[in-house]
Amino acid sequence: MHTVVVLALDQVIPFDLATPIEAFTRTRLPDGRVPYRLKVAGVGSTVDAGAFTLQPRFGLEALAEADTIVLPGCADVTAPVPGEALQALRKAAANGTRIASICSGAFVFAATGLLNGLRATTHWMAADLLARRHPEIDVDPDVLYVDNGQFLTSAGAAAGLDLCLHMIRRDHGSAVAADAARLAVMPLEREGGQAQFIVHDQPPTPRGSVLEPVLTWMEDNAAKELTLEDIAATAGMSTRTLNRRFREQTGTTPLQWLLQARIRQAQYLLEATDHPVDRIASQVGFGSPTAFRDRFKRTVGTSPNSYRAAFKG
Template structure:
């Protein structure tokens, strides 16, 4: 039987902790036998989980006996990870143990150095901090999970469930994983990635930046088919100069900034109106619904229809 060790540290997020326990404990093989043995391990006997105190039956030595170790998220990812924890995880990795993290558990994982040189993910809110704290990791904030083979990372709490189902499918095939998904009232695969949940704010201009009036004008006129020449004329600059000023003050180009403004407006309309997608494409300034759908998919990670279905609900809307 495959042994899964769930590592609990002080500040552990209860949902992140319970997800692997629930999913792996309930997974059954075709003949009805349990597919996994689950153990909650901790460096101390009692762990503070915020709303309750957890008493762990197994210590760090149990990690050496596990086939898979799951690292749930902790409330404060900046808290230093105990040396005995990182050492135990490194020893387990050296022996071939699979290690997976949920949400901010990626910070615990990253502290071991095992993710250096690899692609990884975490909750989109924490992704910039993870990238700053561990520049050796290629942090991808758009995906639900990343599978590097022995080492896996997932985004927020719900994405931890996606990752658990993915590992079950790797271990025992799609049929067993599909049964586990049905017990969790969860699709085996969700459409899109984490990008659809990210709040795409515009790159801010520094306080007092000379572009502030122009940015307001562009926001108000995003529905027009503005060209770089139109923007430069309004600003009283040449296209070359306006491009340089934009990069200096916003880190992007005028047209990229404008497209982000349009996509943000489209997201609002998809969430709050029943307008057809073709009408929204025109309303926010895209020349065609095809170009709108393509750009929306590239930036948000899913289609306009799927985004509306996820974030509006209620009646069916074209």
């Protein structure tokens, strides 16, 4: 039987903690056998879980007998990870134990050094912080989960369930994983990645900047076929000066900023209206519906129709 140990540290996020328990304990093989034995372990006798206090039945010694260790998210990603927990995780990894993180559990994982040189993900709101704190990790904020073989990471809590189903499929095949997905009322695979959930804010511009009026004009006229020369003329600058000012004050180019504005407008129209996708493509300034669909999928990670199905009120 495969032993799964969920390591609960202080300020553990309850939903992240429940996700692997739900997925692995309800999995059944075709003959009815239970393939997983699940244990919850902690560093001390009690764990702060926010709304309640958890009393794990097992200590860190359980990690030595685990086939899989799951690291659920913690509410405070800046809190130091107990040294004995890091040591136990490194020792388990050296013995070949599979280790997976859910949401901000990636910060605990990263603290072990085991993700160095690897691709990883976490919740999109924390991805920039993870990348800054651990530049040796290739942080991908656009995906639901990353499978490096022995080490796996996932985005938010729901993506943690995606990851658990993925591991069940790896262990016992698609049919067993599909049954587990049905019990969780989840598709075995969700279309698109984490990118579709990201709020794509425009790069901030300093208050009083000479770019403020032209940015407002660009957003108001995003549906038009604006060229760099059009924007420069409105700003009263040469194209070279305009590009330089944009990079200094927004970190991007005028045309990239305009593209992002169009995608944001398209997302709003997909969420708030019943306009056909071809009409929305025209409304937000794309030359053709095909170009719009291609750019939208590359930016948001899913098609306009799938985005609408997921987010329209």
